[in-house]
Amino acid sequence: MKTCVNACLGQLIVSCQAYEDTPLYGAENMKRMVQSAMLGGAKVVRCCWPQDIRAARSLSPDLIIIGINKVMPQVGDSLDDVFITPTFEKAREVVEAGADLLALDARITKKRGKSELLELLHQIREAFPNIGVMADCAAYEECQICAQSGAVDILSTTLSGLVKPIEGPDTELVRQLKADFTLPVNAEGRIWELKDIDAVVEAGADMITIGTAITRPHLITERFLNHYLQLQDHAE
Numbered sequence: 308m309k310t311c312v313n314a315c316l317g318q319l320i321v322s323c324q325a326y327e328d329t330p331l332y333g334a335e336n337m338k339r340m341v342q343s344a345m346l347g348g349a350k351v352v353r354c355c356w357p358q359d360i361r362a363a364r365s366l367s368p369d370l371i372i373i374g375i376n377k378v379m380p381q382v383g384d385s386l387d388d389v390f391i392t393p394t395f396e397k398a399r400e401v402v403e404a405g406a407d408l409l410a411l412d413a414r415i416t417k418k419r420g421k422s423e424l425l426e427l428l429h430q431i432r433e434a435f436p437n438i439g440v441m442a443d444c445a446a447y448e449e450c451q452i453c454a455q456s457g458a459v460d461i462l463s464t465t466l467s468g469l470v471k472p473i474e475g476p477d478t479e480l481v482r483q484l485k486a487d488f489t490l491p492v493n494a495e496g497r498i499w500e501l502k503d504i505d506a507v508v509e510a511g512a513d514m515i516t517i518g519t520a521i522t523r524p525h526l527i528t529e530r531f532l533n534h535y536l537q538l539q540d541h542a543e
């Protein structure tokens with residue numbers, strides 16, 4: 308197993324991402340977010356875009372960085388457009404920015420077939436043999452294709468829930484992946500409660516990634532506020 312993949316085992320990975328329409332957008336802000344996660348004990352972070360990855364890397368050579376390169380949806384795009392590190396060029400930018408691992412959208416959609424996914428995975432493996440590759444999947448079948456490709460190091464539940472909404476983490480997918488494949492599994496997506504960690508650990512997750520519940524203050528605020536407002540509604 309690659310050293311960078313081994314370093315992720317048993318870790319709580321903090322995803323530090325801010326979109327352009329939020330106040331925390333920008334590499335300097337994300338650097339502080341990563342620094343805060345490190346202060347809390349995180350040894351692995353997930354960062355988006357080359358400038359954020361470079362900013363995170365400047366904090367420490369020892370920090371393990373999972374880099375992604377999102378292409379934000381344009382008018383007319385649909386869920387069939389893969390958006391997390393969708394091309395080889397986007398992957399190269401992540402590697403050149405100093406990431407140890409790269410994660411990419413491993414979905415099979417109407418616009419991106421199995422053969423194109425496999426071609427991309429093999430191209431990445433050949434060009435960057437030392438980089439760990441995490442497959443951000445939505446469904447079991449995609450994980451299966453990635454596992455059989457021999458060009459992926461970690462299977463991740465990142466995009467489960469994107470197509471068919473579910474509540475909480477996809478513990479069932481984690482359980483199935485652990486039962487059928489030998490690759491490490493990252494439980495990512497909708498982990499908000501301590502009991503969610505219990506559930507994915509019980510299902511066998513080798514690592515956990517938390518984003519929004521730690522690093523998106525506007526959504527954290529909204530969640531608490533909605534709960535409070537609901538109580539007021541019921542009291543009326």
Ligand SMILES: CC(=O)N[C@H](C=O)[C@@H](O)[C@H](O)[C@H](O)COP(=O)(O)O
Binds near residue numbers: 465495497519
């Ligand atoms: C679906 C999608 O675009 N997921 C993105 C992947 O990079 C991020 O926006 C998520 O924050 C990340 O996966 C962590 O998940 P959560 O924020 O639920 O803890």
